[in-house]
Every structure is written in structure tokens, then in C-alpha cells.
Amino acid sequence: MIVVVGAGPAGIAAALAVQECGKAVTVVDENPSAGGQIWRGDPTHRWVARFRAFNIPLISGVRVVWGYPAARTLVLEDAVGARRLAYDKLVVAVGSPEIFLPFPGWTLPGVFGAGGLQALVKSGLPVRGKNVVVAGTGPLLLAVAASLRKKGANIRLIAEQTPAALLWPFAKQLSGRASKLLQGIGLAWDLAGIPYAPASWVTAAQGDGRLQRIVLNRRGTLVTEDCDYLAVGFGLRPATELAAIMAGPDTIVAGTGDADLSLLEGRIAGYTAAGDLEKARGLEPERDQARTFAASIDRTFAVRDELRQLADSGTIICRCEDVPLGRLEGKTCFRDAKLHTRCGMGACQGRVCGPALEFLFGWHGASPRPPIFPARVGSLLSEG
Amino acid sequence: MFDAIHSFDVILVGAGIVGAACARELADSGLKVAVCHDSDTVGAGATAAGMGHIAVMDDSDAQFALTNYSQSLWWELAGTLPPEAEFAGCGSLWVAADDEEMAEVHRKSEYYSARGVAVDVLDSGGVAKAEPNLRRGLAGGLRLPADAVSYAPAVARKLLTGIQLLRGRVVSATSDGIEFASGESYFAGAVVLATGADLPRLAPELPVRPRKGHLLITDRYPGYLNHQIIELGYLKSAHSEDADSVAFNVQPRVTGQLLIGSSRQLGVDHADIDHAILRRMLARAVEYMPGLASLNGIRAWTGFRASTPDNLPLIGLRPGHRSLYVASGHEGLGISTSLGTAKLLADAMLGRPSAIPREPYDPSRSFNHHA
Numbered sequence: 001m002i003v004v005v006g007a008g009p010a011g012i013a014a015a016l017a018v019q020e021c022g023k024a025v026t027v028v029d030e031n032p033s034a035g036g037q038i039w040r041g042d043p044t045h046r047w048v049a050r051f052r053a054f055n056i057p058l059i060s061g062v063r064v065v066w067g068y069p070a071a072r073t074l075v076l077e078d079a080v081g082a083r084r085l086a087y088d089k090l091v092v093a094v095g096s097p098e099i100f101l102p103f104p105g106w107t108l109p110g111v112f113g114a115g116g117l118q119a120l121v122k123s124g125l126p127v128r129g130k131n132v133v134v135a136g137t138g139p140l141l142l143a144v145a146a147s148l149r150k151k152g153a154n155i156r157l158i159a160e161q162t163p164a165a166l167l168w169p170f171a172k173q174l175s176g177r178a179s180k181l182l183q184g185i186g187l188a189w190d191l192a193g194i195p196y197a198p199a200s201w202v203t204a205a206q207g208d209g210r211l212q213r214i215v216l217n218r219r220g221t222l223v224t225e226d227c228d229y230l231a232v233g234f235g236l237r238p239a240t241e242l243a244a245i246m247a248g249p250d251t252i253v254a255g256t257g258d259a260d261l262s263l264l265e266g267r268i269a270g271y272t273a274a275g276d277l278e279k280a281r282g283l284e285p286e287r288d289q290a291r292t293f294a295a296s297i298d299r300t301f302a303v304r305d306e307l308r309q310l311a312d313s314g315t316i317i318c319r320c321e322d323v324p325l326g327r328l329e330g331k332t333c334f335r336d337a338k339l340h341t342r343c344g345m346g347a348c349q350g351r352v353c354g355p356a357l358e359f360l361f362g363w364h365g366a367s368p369r370p371p372i373f374p375a376r377v378g379s380l381l382s383e384g
Numbered sequence: 385m386f387d388a389i390h391s392f393d394v395i396l397v398g399a400g401i402v403g404a405a406c407a408r409e410l411a412d413s414g415l416k417v418a419v420c421h422d423s424d425t426v427g428a429g430a431t432a433a434g435m436g437h438i439a440v441m442d443d444s445d446a447q448f449a450l451t452n453y454s455q456s457l458w459w460e461l462a463g464t465l466p467p468e469a470e471f472a473g474c475g476s477l478w479v480a481a482d483d484e485e486m487a488e489v490h491r492k493s494e495y496y497s498a499r500g501v502a503v504d505v506l507d508s509g510g511v512a513k514a515e516p517n518l519r520r521g522l523a524g525g526l527r528l529p530a531d532a533v534s535y536a537p538a539v540a541r542k543l544l545t546g547i548q549l550l551r552g553r554v555v556s557a558t559s560d561g562i563e564f565a566s567g568e569s570y571f572a573g574a575v576v577l578a579t580g581a582d583l584p585r586l587a588p589e590l591p592v593r594p595r596k597g598h599l600l601i602t603d604r605y606p607g608y609l610n611h612q613i614i615e616l617g618y619l620k621s622a623h624s625e626d627a628d629s630v631a632f633n634v635q636p637r638v639t640g641q642l643l644i645g646s647s648r649q650l651g652v653d654h655a656d657i658d659h660a661i662l663r664r665m666l667a668r669a670v671e672y673m674p675g676l677a678s679l680n681g682i683r684a685w686t687g688f689r690a691s692t693p694d695n696l697p698l699i700g701l702r703p704g705h706r707s708l709y710v711a712s713g714h715e716g717l718g719i720s721t722s723l724g725t726a727k728l729l730a731d732a733m734l735g736r737p738s739a740i741p742r743e744p745y746d747p748s749r750s751f752n753h754h755a
Contacts, residue, residue, distance in 0.1 A: 068659050336425035339432050339537040347603050347682050369683050378677030381667050
């Protein structure tokens with residue numbers, strides 16, 4: 001049995017590839033239905049529809065909380081219980097959470113990750129008539145703004161920290177890739193009339209108990225903008241915890257990126273898991289091209305140095321343990337900060353503050369310790 | 385004595401709680417002290433991996449003397465500790481599962497009372513009232529109100545305030561100084577090895593063996609526990625020489641988190657989590673405190689205690705050497721006994737009298753009858 005963890009683009013592609021090779025596959029996902037963060041709200045999407053059409057077994061609504069690579073076993077937990085799942089090969093396709101970078105007020109209610117707000121709105125958070133600012137960097141901002149607008153949000157502004165001089169060459173490069181171009185045109189249509197401000201970023205979120213306004217650095221000038229929601233995104237970072245804990249000869253990690261790259265990575269992982277290395281290798285040139293494109297996006301939308309200066313000594317860096325930036329002064333590395341300020345020691349185990357600390361100080365996280373997610377003690381007891 | 389540029393009265397190897405406490409005591413006695421360590425930060429070994437209890441134990445008279453002396457020093461220090469040291473005088477509760485263990489409660493009670501340590505004997509109902517989340521039907525327990533817990537890395541850091549740190553891997557330590565792997569050397573009038581379970585690397589003749597332990601910490605559940613709780617079978621586990629063992633030990637942290645232990649394994653040198661023993665350890669905890677099964681654990685890890693054949697630390701001159709001292713072998717009591725260790729070591733180095741006899745911890749004592 002091949003087990004795929006994650007039912008987003010990479011996981012769906014991996015499962016379909018395994019099934020194409022005639023091998024048994026089961027997919028595990030923490031959400032109630034397949035599609036991942038990107039397609040979950042869109043059951044008619046062709047990849048989601050294909051996944052369903054092939055009747056691939058999906059264990060949904062469960063988290064992989066622990067695993068034993070030597071015994072080729074995962075521990076799955078849902079709201080009420082836990083069970084073990086054995087595998088011969090494991091494909092880790094758990095996607096990429098959003099990166100949060102701290103600025104004063106970023107923990108106020110009303111401030112969301114861009115992808116997070118998009119997902120909440122897809123699953124029912126009403127935004128009709130609400131004033132929303134979308135800020136940060138990267139193409140995801142456009143997709144988020146478009147989807148929020150479709151749900152009736154009043155998008156006040158898209159603040160893109162990248163300067164226009166870097167955006168133009170990127171747009172030209174887009175035109176060389178038909179699918180990207182179509183995406184771009186579609187988005188342009190959805191976004192018509194929304195102010196798009198390059199070289200602009202949020203310097204502070206303000207409000208009495210919840211978000212009421214933001215302060216923007218708009219090409220060098222500070223302006224305030226009233227809003228109900230701020231969707232702020234600084235890109236995605238592959239989740240590495242499960243892959244690290246399950247590392248071994250029977251674990252295959254499907255890298256992630258944008259949907260196109262994730263699909264390719266997933267197919268390659270699926271063929272590899274099923275033992276069809278020839279098919280896997282055949283996709284590598286296309287995958288490499290997609291990686292090159294993804295790398296060019298990352299370069300274009302690299303976060304600028306000014307954003308390192310936004311947090312002040314009182315700005316919370318670690319939300320779980322309420323550690324402000326001021327307490328990290330003089331710490332030499334992530335472990336030093338962990339042991340002596342508790343930064344990164346809380347329930348999220350540094351998932352949120354890790355990328356922020358890397359951005360602010362160049363620190364890299366220590367190797368993850370199990371469980372992969374908070375797990376009930378009872379879930380770790382069963383022998384089965 | 386030494387005219388080299390880099391010279392100190394004392395160099396300590398190891399910046400755990402024991403090395404830090406010894407450095408503080410020696411510096412406060414007027415010596416020029418430096419501490420070497422090989423980690424990202426101070427207090428990063430067993431000091432960070434351990435539970436951080438400050439307990440008085442009665443396994444032997446010598447263990448009692450050192451833990452009791454140290455605990456009084458901890459309570460003196462407590463008022464000066466920063467909040468991040470998370471010192472909490474929560475007390476310990478030893479729980480007895482049956483009448484046989486209850487007899488042990490009475491024996492302990494007499495032992496402690498005779499030596500001036502306050503204890504309360506609780507019956508079955510008393511234990512249930514003191515810790516409502518324990519399973520019903522326990523025979524009783526013994527409460528030691530003066531026992532405490534602390535977050536030891538922060539204490540180590542505080543104790544090392546103003547003390548010079550030298551970063552590097554020490555490859556050789558002699559009576560005259562130390563040498564780092566980089567080739568850099570430092571001279572000192574005396575050297576102290578406070579390297580915990582790593583002691584045999586620098587002093588291979590001393591009978592210290594690493595004893596591996598596992599711990600799991602939960603999310604925050606304030607008020608779930610009032611005391612550190614230990615099953616009376618704990619000492620059996622702590623001293624089993626051959627088999628892997630587990631014992632129920634759970635501790636409330638200032639954050640509201642619960643720290644669940646404990647396991648002991650000799651002869652294992654890799655730090656990976658051993659799932660079978662972790663499961664046994666957690667099953668034991670759930671046996672005593674069934675509600676733990678529904679609480680979220682957020683992190684599990686391992687660490688290595690420095691164990692000795694007679695379960696007593698090594699404090700004093702390294703046998704056959706002059707000016708080369710040892711402060712190691714504290715097993716699961718390094719945090720409890722760190723402050724007392726520092727006093728005894730400094731007394732030995734400076735020719736001062738000590739508050740308790742030092743002989744039981746002398747590294748040159750015979751271990752033969754324990755072999």
C-alpha cells in the first residue's frame with residue numbers, strides 16, 4: 001500500500017500516478033475534502049473531479065500526528081480517536097503554509113494571512129461590503145484579491161512591496177507561458193478598478209481591540225487606510241516537519257510550489273513510489289523548467305530589507321509564547337532564543353515564528369521534534 | 385601563578401546547571417573564573433532536557449544530605465531569580481498505589497520528620513483532594529511542601545552572569561588548563577570537569593554512564609495539577625541497572641503546561657526517540673492520571689543523565705590528579721543538587737569546611753561493591 005499525505009495538487013497528482021501504475025493507494029488529508037488550500041472550495045476543479053472520478057480512497061479530517069519510519073507506520077488522529085496506518089511507500093505532499101512577517105499590530109484580530117483569509121472566506125466567512133486591503137508580495141496577492149472581490153469584498157488596495165521596475169520584466173516573462181498568461185488575463189479582468197500599488201507595504205496595523213486601519217508606506221510616503229480586514233502574504237514555505245520525522249528509504253517528498261509545479265512534483269513522487277522510475281524521469285525536464293520559473297518568481301518578489309525594520313521591541317514575534325522582539329535581543333541563534341525566551345516552544349512549535357526569525361536574523365530552526373502536530377497523549381498509546 | 389595572557393584561577397568545562405552553579409560559587413569566592421562550553425547556548429544539555437525538579441530524596445543518607453542542603457540553597461536563591469527561571473514551590477506528592485507502598489509512605493514520613501523536613505501523610509481521600517485528576521482508589525501519598533520546580537537553562541544563564549564564556553570543544557583538560565579542538569589553549573590554576581554524561585570523554589576512568597530519558601510536554605492546561613507527582617515505584621526505576629524502566633512523574637510548569645516523565649535506559653547512546661519506551665512511559669502516566677490521555681502533547685524529546693554505580697555524584701578531585709576536579713554524575717538530580725554541589729566543590733578547592741560531609745561524593749571512593 002502506498003500512502004499519500006496531503007490531498008492538494010501534489011497529493012492528488014501523486015495518487016493518480018500511483019493508481020495509473022496499478023498500485024493500491026490511500027490519501028490522508030486533514031481537511032474534510034480533497035483539493036488542498038488552493039482548490040478545496042472548488043469541487044468542480046478538473047483535478048479534484050478527476051481525483052474523485054477514480055475513486056481513490058481518501059481518509060479525510062485526520063491529521064498525521066506522529067510516525068515511525070522504521071516500522072513504516074503513521075499515527076492518524078481525528079476529533080475523537082486515533083489509529084495507525086501502515087504503508088510500504090509514503091509520499092509526503094503536505095504543501096506550503098504561508099509565511100508571516102511581523103510588523104506592529106500584526107497580531108490584531110482582523111489581520112490575516114492572505115491565503116488564510118481566502119480559505120476562511122471560501123468556507124463561509126462573510127466579507128460582503130467589508131473594506132479589505134491585500135498586502136505583501138507575490139502573485140498570490142492578485143488571486144486572493146480576485147477571490148475576495150467575487151465574494152463581495154471592497155478591495156481598497158493591493159499593496160505589493162516589489163517595485164514596479166522589477167514587476168515589468170516579470171510580467172513580460174509571464175507572456176511567454178500560455179497558461180500563466182491566461183491566468184494573468186483572467187485575474188486582470190477580475191481585478192479591474194482595484195488600485196495596485198507597487199513599492200508599497202504595511203508598516204503597522206492599528207485599532208482598538210481589532211483592526212481599524214493600517215499605515216502604509218506608499219512609495220516612500222506614510223498614509224493611513226481604514227479597513228476591516230488586512231490580508232497579508234509574503235509567500236509560502238514548504239512544510240518540512242513530516243518529511244523530517246519520516247525521513248527514510250521508503251519516504252518520498254513531493255516538493256511544492258505553485259499549482260503547476262506541485263502537480264509535476266506530485267506525479268514524479270507517485271511514479272517513483274509505484275516503482276515506475278522511467279515515467280518519473282520523463283517528467284523531470286518539465287519539472288525543472290517549472291522550478292526555474294518558480295525561482296524567478298521568488299527572486300522577483302524577494303522581500304525587501306526595509307521590512308526587517310518594521311517590528312519594534314514590543315512587537316510579538318512568537319504568538320504562542322508571547323515573546324516580543326525586545327526579548328530576542330542578544331540571542332545568538334534559534335536554540336539560544338528557544339531555551340532562554342521560550343520563542344518557538346509553544347503549540348505551533350515554531351511554524352509561524354521560524355520563517356520570521358530566519359528573515360529577521362538569519363536563524364534556522366532546530367530539527368523538529370515529534371509530535372508533528374499537537375497530539376492527544378492517548379493517541380500515542382495504541383499498539384495496533 | 386600563571387603569566388600567560390589567557391589565564392584564569394579556574395576554568396570549568398561545561399555550562400550546564402552544575403557548571404554554572406560551581407562557576408558562580410567560585411567567582412563569588414573571589415576567583416577569576418571562565419566556563420567553556422560547546423553548545424549553541426548555555427544550559428543546553430541535560431539541564432534543558434531534564435524536568436527541573438528541586439526535590440529532597442531519601443534513597444541514601446548521603447543523597448538526603450545533599451538534596452536537603454541544596455534545597456535550602458535553592459530557596460535562598462529563589463528570590464533573586466528572574467521570572468523566566470519559572471521557580472515555583474509547588475511541592476511534591478509521592479503517591480502510593482497500594483498498602484505496601486503506603487507502608488513506604490510511613491517509613492519516608494518518619495525518615496524526613498526525624499531530619500526536620502516538613503511532610504504531610506495523605507490518605508486516599510487526601511490524595512484525591514490534593515490532585516483531583518489522579519485516578520481514584522490510590523492508597524495515599526506523601527507531600528513534601530518545600531519541593532519546587534524551576535526552568536534550569538534560565539537559572540544557568542542567570543548564574544553565569546558576568547562570568548567569561550569560552551566557546552569550543554575541549555579535547556584535553558589537565559591540572560594546568562584546557563585545550564580546545566581548535567588547538568587554542570587556556571591556562572588555569574585549577575580545572576573543573578562539569579560535563580555531565582559526557583564526563584568519560586575527558587575522564588574515562590570515572591564510572592559515569594549515560595542513562596537516557598524521555599519526556600513529553602503538553603499544551604497549556606492551567607490548574608490541572610497542583611504538585612509535582614511521583615509514583616513510589618520511581619526509585620525502583622531510577623536504580624534499575626539492567627532493564628529499561630518507566631515511572632509515573634508529572635510536573636506542573638508555570639506556563640500551565642504539564643511535563644510527563646519518566647524513562648530510564650542504560651547502554652543507549654543515540655538520542656532518537658524510542659517509541660516503545662515512550663509509549664510505556666505515557667501508558668504508565670495515564671494509568672495514574674487517566675485524563676492525561678485527552679490532553680495534547682506538543683513536544684517529546686530525550687536527554688542523558690550522568691549515572692554512577694552508587695547513585696551519588698562525583699564531587700571533588702579527580703583521582704590521581706592535583707588541581708583537576710570533577711562535578712558530575714548527578715543522574716536525575718543535577719538541578720536539585722547543583723547548588724549544594726557548588727558549595728562542596730568550592731569548599732574542597734579552597735580548603736573550607738563544609739555544611740555536610742563531603743566524603744560520600746568523593747570521586748576516589750570505592751565503587752567495587754556496586755559492580
